[in-house]
Every structure is written in C-alpha cells, then in structure tokens.
Amino acid sequence: MEDEIDECIRKKIQWQQLPGNLKKILNESPKEYERYILEFSIKNQLRFRGSLVRTVRKDERKYYEALIQNSIQRLMLYPYHLADMIVKGLRITPFIYYIEVVALLIELEKSYDTMPNFTAADCLRLLGVGRNEYLELVAKARSLGRRGRSRAIRSLLPRVPLNIPMQTWWRVELGYVLEEDVKPLSEKEKHLIDLLIDQGSQTAGTLDYHVVKILYRRGLIYLDVPITAADKVSVPPLKGFVMNRIAGDYFETLLYKVFVSIDEHTSVAELATVLQVESELVKQAVSLYCRLGFAKCLQPPPVSPQHPSWRDALTTHYHQPYRQIAPLTFDPNVEEDLQMDPVLIKDLPSTSKQELPDAPTSNAGQRVAVLFDSTLAAYLMMGNLSPVVGDSEIEGEARRYLAAAACLRVALRTLRPKLRPLDLLRCEALHALDAPARTRLLTTKYRLAISTAPLSREARAGAAAGSLPHVGPAPPEASTPWMRLYLYHLAGYGPPTLLLTKGKKCCLTAEWRNRQ
Incomplete structure (x- = not known):
C-alpha cells in the first residue's frame, strides 16, 4: 500500500x-x-x-x-x-x-x-x-x-576540489557569487562571470578551459551534463568504481537498473520505456554516469567554435584499475588480458588471435546474453589471481578461482566469433529488475541466453533468461532426490523408492526386503 x-x-x-x-x-x-x-x-x-x-x-x-x-x-x-x-x-x-x-x-x-x-x-x-x-x-x-x-x-x-575531467559539450552555469568573490579575480575570470550573468549558461568548450577550471575550483560556477532522450552512451569496462555497500535509496536503485540495461544501441527514451521509468529520471542517471566517467556519450552536441585551450584540457578519467588481473590462462607464455566489469561487460573485445573473417555482426535485439553468477565475479576479483599463474604450488581454492576464470576465457573465445555481439550478464543483476522490466529488456535486446557452469542456486539462470531460448547447465534442483522422485512419478517407472518423513518409524516387510 x-x-x-x-x-x-x-x-x-x-x-x-x-x-x-x-x-x-x-x-x-x-x-x-x-x-x-x-x-x-x-x-x-x-x-x-x-x-x-x-x-x-x-x-x-x-x-x-x-x-x-x-x-x-x-x-x-x-x-x-x-x-x-x-x-x-x-x-x-x-x-x-x-x-x-x-x-x-x-x-x-x-x-x-x-x-x-x-x-x-x-x-x-x-x-x-x-x-x-x-x-x-x-x-x-x-x-x-x-x-x-x-x-x-x-x-x-x-580545501579545493580536484582538477576533474571536463567535456567540451558540458554546460557551465553560474553559481552563488558575492561581490567579495569577484574582487581577487583576473580580468578574464571577471569577463566570464559577466558573460554568464548577461547571457546565461554556456557550452564549456567555447570558453577558455583554464578560466573555467579556476572558477570551478573556486566554487563560483558549476557544471551541468546535459542528456537528451535521443542520446546513446557506451559503457566501457568499469574503472574508478568503489565496492562498498548498497544503500537502497530510490536513485541508487535506478542507477543499478540503468547500468544493467543500458548499451550503445539503446537511446535514453527507449531505455525509459523498457524500464517503465520516467524519461527524466533515466536522463539524470545517464548524466551521472557520464559525469563519473563510467559512460561516454556517443553523439554529444557539437561545439562550435571550440576554444583552442581545450587541446590540452583534462577530459579523460585516469581511474586506477579496479584490480590488476593476471592473464586468465594456465600457460605463463600467453600475455593476453581480460578485464571484467563487476556488473556487466559490453561488447567484450575478442581475445582470439585469429578472428574469423565471416563473423556475423548483429543489430540491437539480436545480441547474445552470456549469464554468470556472483561467485564467478568474486573469483575474477580475488587477489589470488596473482601473476604466478603457472606456479605449480597454486592449489586449493586459489586454483579453483583460476580454473573458473580460465574456463570463462576459453568459452568466450569459442563463442564470440559466431555469436557476436556478446554481453556478459550477471544473473543477480537481472533479478534486481522487476519481472516485467527484465522481460522487456531481454526480449528487446537479445535472441539467445547461454549460461556458464556451475551456477549457484541463487543465480536462477532459467528465471534470469526469461522467455529467451536458454542453453546451459540444468538447475541445481535437477540433481536433488526430489527431482528423481518427481520423474519417477511422471514416468510411472523407476527403482523401488521409499520416502520416510523425519521422525517416522516403520517396519520393512519381508517382501520389501526381498526386493532389495
């Protein structure tokens, strides 16, 4: 209610x-x-x-x-x-x-x-x-x-903010400026303040980058990242993200829903329709991703004329890698890498040395979803994946982590040439969407779901795949005694089976003992 x-x-x-x-x-x-x-x-x-x-x-x-x-x-x-x-x-x-x-x-x-x-x-x-x-x-x-x-x-x-990356298409807005704030400014800085007062917000790339940076760090201007309903963004492998905790507030929940669902083929308006969320809220989420450097606008507004000072501007986030991951192979001579996004990998680059020349490409709605669970994500982010991948002394859980990552790499190298483009989706992230939104997302973007093995019970790959054709291991329930009993019941045939509830006492008849 x-x-x-x-x-x-x-x-x-x-x-x-x-x-x-x-x-x-x-x-x-x-x-x-x-x-x-x-x-x-x-x-x-x-x-x-x-x-x-x-x-x-x-x-x-x-x-x-x-x-x-x-x-x-x-x-x-x-x-x-x-x-x-x-x-x-x-x-x-x-x-x-x-x-x-x-x-x-x-x-x-x-x-x-x-x-x-x-x-x-x-x-x-x-x-x-x-x-x-x-x-x-x-x-x-x-x-x-x-x-x-x-x-x-x-x-x-x-005392002052860092020198953050800025994009030329962002908008510069005037903040709260007092008379005392203007006195120590240079003539160029005062001119920009006057320009914002007289003409309103300006496209950052048309202004002197160094002046914009100084006024921003003084707190006299702020930056707006404009996103329209028609915009499309790409999400590269995630860097600069901090893995702490989930708060569960309204906007954070939306951010994760958008992050799971967005790709470079889907506009903001289309994504809002899939998620059944107000377009304005999706714009806010995508704007934040671009601000943090987690997403890149594919067709930003043109900037003309662009100020020459932006040639040397800081426009790229130099995030530290989320985790230094060793080559995912037992062969120490192989030097290829695979980066993993904690939620989702978009259009994973091929790691195959020989790309098939006739590999087909697919449009939106014809992609393939490769489903995995949080256990595999944890394996790939474990510190046990150290550079000594060929060390024979690696054993136990560490070797299990390495084997899981190596198997994933082999699977992706095998699948990608014929099933491109692939999206690597975490089942738990899909379950974060409500069932209707998940169904709309999958049917709009994908034609097939393939799940890795093994999968935890919580992954529920079948439910995550929804109505898509699904290729993968049987659910964990398939190996339980209850599934065998169910199959015996449906088939009307099977070995003699006796089910005793806990605490029940019984005496086997001679006929039953003889059958055993």
Whole structure:
C-alpha cells in the first residue's frame, strides 16, 4: 500500500482525489498525508516547484535545506538534478556537500565501507579521498581534542576540489557569487562571470578551459551534463568504481537498473520505456554516469567554435584499475588480458588471435546474453589471481578461482566469433529488475541466453533468461532426490523408492526386503 501512496504523490494527487482505501491507511487524516508527502519528497529529492510538496510547505529555501541535511545524513549522492537550486540558492556545491559527508563519517568514526558505492566514487573523484586516505584521516582525527573537534576535522579535509575531467559539450552555469568573490579575480575570470550573468549558461568548450577550471575550483560556477532522450552512451569496462555497500535509496536503485540495461544501441527514451521509468529520471542517471566517467556519450552536441585551450584540457578519467588481473590462462607464455566489469561487460573485445573473417555482426535485439553468477565475479576479483599463474604450488581454492576464470576465457573465445555481439550478464543483476522490466529488456535486446557452469542456486539462470531460448547447465534442483522422485512419478517407472518423513518409524516387510 505504501507503494500506491508513493505513486499518488508522484502523480500529484490531492487528498480529495485519493482512493478511499488509501485514506483509511492514513487514518482519514489529511495532515498525515501532508506529512507523508513531505517525507517522500525529501527522501526522493523531488524538486519543490512542480511537485505536490509545494502545497504542504510554503518556504522553498527551508525545504531544500531539509533535503540537503537529510541527504547528508543518509550519505546519498549529491542531487545534481537540483544543482540550480542547491548551488545558486544555498551555495552548497558538490565539493562542499561531500566535505560534510566525509566529516560526518569521521566524527562518528564509521567505517569507510559505510559510504554507499556511488557516493564513495563521487567523493574519490572530487575530494581524492578513497579508502586509504579515509583511514589516515580517521587516525589523525582521533588525536584531536573534544573542543572544536568538528571544525578541526574539516580542517584536515581538502580545501579545493580536484582538477576533474571536463567535456567540451558540458554546460557551465553560474553559481552563488558575492561581490567579495569577484574582487581577487583576473580580468578574464571577471569577463566570464559577466558573460554568464548577461547571457546565461554556456557550452564549456567555447570558453577558455583554464578560466573555467579556476572558477570551478573556486566554487563560483558549476557544471551541468546535459542528456537528451535521443542520446546513446557506451559503457566501457568499469574503472574508478568503489565496492562498498548498497544503500537502497530510490536513485541508487535506478542507477543499478540503468547500468544493467543500458548499451550503445539503446537511446535514453527507449531505455525509459523498457524500464517503465520516467524519461527524466533515466536522463539524470545517464548524466551521472557520464559525469563519473563510467559512460561516454556517443553523439554529444557539437561545439562550435571550440576554444583552442581545450587541446590540452583534462577530459579523460585516469581511474586506477579496479584490480590488476593476471592473464586468465594456465600457460605463463600467453600475455593476453581480460578485464571484467563487476556488473556487466559490453561488447567484450575478442581475445582470439585469429578472428574469423565471416563473423556475423548483429543489430540491437539480436545480441547474445552470456549469464554468470556472483561467485564467478568474486573469483575474477580475488587477489589470488596473482601473476604466478603457472606456479605449480597454486592449489586449493586459489586454483579453483583460476580454473573458473580460465574456463570463462576459453568459452568466450569459442563463442564470440559466431555469436557476436556478446554481453556478459550477471544473473543477480537481472533479478534486481522487476519481472516485467527484465522481460522487456531481454526480449528487446537479445535472441539467445547461454549460461556458464556451475551456477549457484541463487543465480536462477532459467528465471534470469526469461522467455529467451536458454542453453546451459540444468538447475541445481535437477540433481536433488526430489527431482528423481518427481520423474519417477511422471514416468510411472523407476527403482523401488521409499520416502520416510523425519521422525517416522516403520517396519520393512519381508517382501520389501526381498526386493532389495
């Protein structure tokens, strides 16, 4: 029923039009509905204007202050879709926001793993605070006295954001600028501020890159990553991602759904239709992926005329590899690599030395899904996959991990020439989608599902494949005694079988003993 109330709030249904059964849940109280509207709006970071919360709260500034405070307490991602209100109205840039997030964790002496995955990735991008840096900060904070501890902790954190990669097609927006902020600026910097005041946002690539970078690091401008419904993006092997925990908030859930579903053949509008999600929300998710460097827009808006200073601009994320993975083979002479994305590999490059010249290519809807489970993902990310792959001393679990990875490599080298393009999909990620969305995704993009072996019971490859033709190992239930009993029952034939429930006592007859 809570989901139905949430949907009513999203659709801006007033109390008078609310269904009777929902009114009963809310104890026939309009005030209870108003409280629910406020909590839902803050929790889901809804824009004040144009949403139902405007009818129950009149002070827009206080609403956004409560939204930011709640988001920091819950360690959520910065609400980039509200940057025009948060930066211009409250003067809270993403950098300032994440300073507060990290300071809060340090004050509470929480583990770094407390920070959700995407929040940690954005903190690393803007602050340069990863796991090791965080541990050093916590150690320094423990030596601080109780008096003025909060301010002292913030003094340990970076003063300005890192020099982040920017793209020429991003938009430069004016932030919250005071008269005192303008005084120390150079003439070029003042000119750009005046330009933004007079003419509004500008395409980054048409401006002097060095001036943009300086004003950004001063917090006087912010960057918008515009995504349209027609845009398509590619998702390269994942780097720069932080594996901590899943928070489960609305936007993070959407991010994972989009990440599982997106590919370079599907537009944002088509993806929104497949997932049955508002197009605006999918735009926000894809925009964040491009901002973090996890995705690349295939046809960004043209930039003309492009300022010559962008020739030397930092436009690429130099993420540290997620994990250095050794060659996936028992032969130490082979030097090929295979990178694995923790969720999904898109259009895996061929590792075959001899590519078949007549290998067919397929359009969207004609791809092949190779299903695997989280166990295999864990094998590929284990530190036991060290460079000593040919070492005869590797045994036990470590050798099992290596064998699993090597078998996957052989399978992909064998399948790809005739079944390209292949997408490597994790079953658990598919199960994160609701059944209708999973069915729409698979039938829209794939013609066949092939699953690896062995698969854990939780993978449920058959369910993950849905209605697609599925080639792969039998489900774990097939090898259980219950399956044999079921087959004996259907066939009406089988060896003598006796099923005794736990605690039941019986005496075998002479006839039964003789049959044995």
